[in-house]
Amino acid sequence: MKLSAEQAAFAKRLGHRFADPGLLQRALTHASMSTPTRPDNQRLEFLGDRVLGLVMAEALLAADPEATEGQLAPRFNALVRKETCAEVAGQLRLGEVLRLGRSEMMSGGRRKQALLGDAMEAVIAAVYLDAGFEAARGVILAAWGDRVSTVEEDARDPKTSLQEWAQAQGQKPPSYDEVARSGPDHAPVFTIEVRLESGETGRAEAPSKRRAEQAAAQALLKRVQGV
CATH class of the missing domain: 3.30.160.20 (Double Stranded RNA Binding Domain)
Structure with missing residues (x-):
């Protein structure tokens, strides 16, 4: 299975070369586009959410060794919430390569925050399954950029x-x-x-x-x- 030119360009922006391109293609497949032979990204989304959570929990602990659980929790929530995932997806132009059914595409699915956030989590899972936790950690920290160091302001509700x-x-x-x-x-x-x-x-x-x-x-x- 080979990536399209657009998918390959996205993988390059992501900073990961997939040994199994099918994982990325599945991560980019919305339920509206799935078939019995083309599964959607919902199971990958479930896994990616957990991988993202572990990476961010570790990063927050390393960034502030003196922080209490009460201080860390809102920072963590700010980093892993769907809106943040969607923002990162937007920076990577993930919407351009989402595989959507006609009805979802016509209703503006490529710009929908929920779809982008879910797909970003699925892409994280694809990297994790393709190359392991360290590779996923590298991709996540690069994509999230300075959000970990500046999250205190964002975490204030x-x-x-x-x-x-x-x-x-x-x-x-x-x-x-x-x-x-x-x-x-x-x-x-x-x-x-x-x-x-x-x-x-x-x-x-x-x-x-x-x-x-x-x-x-x-x-x-x-x-x-x-x-």
Whole structure:
């Protein structure tokens, strides 16, 4: 089994030469494109998630030998969450080589965060099965770049921080409302407004409600703290 020119270019960007090209092709195959003789990437995704978790846990321990479990957990979650996997997939232009069924392709599957994140985990598993843990570790650390060293800021959950600030001021937890939704069904944009009991508000938009809520909370937190 031979990689296409596009797949070979992706493998080069990834930094791994596959002894078994079929592993990469399977990692790039979405369920919408699978057949009895062409399995999808869901089992690889399951494995890749665990490989990624172990690599990131080790990297965090090495980066900060004095950190407590309570400090490490949010950093870990920030590094392995689906949004981060999708960001890395975007940097590698993984969407260009995803194997999708017609309906998924027509609905913008190559840009969907969930599909990209899942496929990135599957690719990690493909490297692991092809060449072992050390090879997978090298690919992951190279692809994630400086995220391990800068994760402390990303690990700070703005919604939690805003709620803690409000409670410290004797206020009720902030409320979040979806005030607008635009864009096509396959690529929606959500506008979220967060409001404190004292009346201050913050607003932000993002491709998912979760990200819009986080961004709105961050904006409001900066405003009330005078940052």
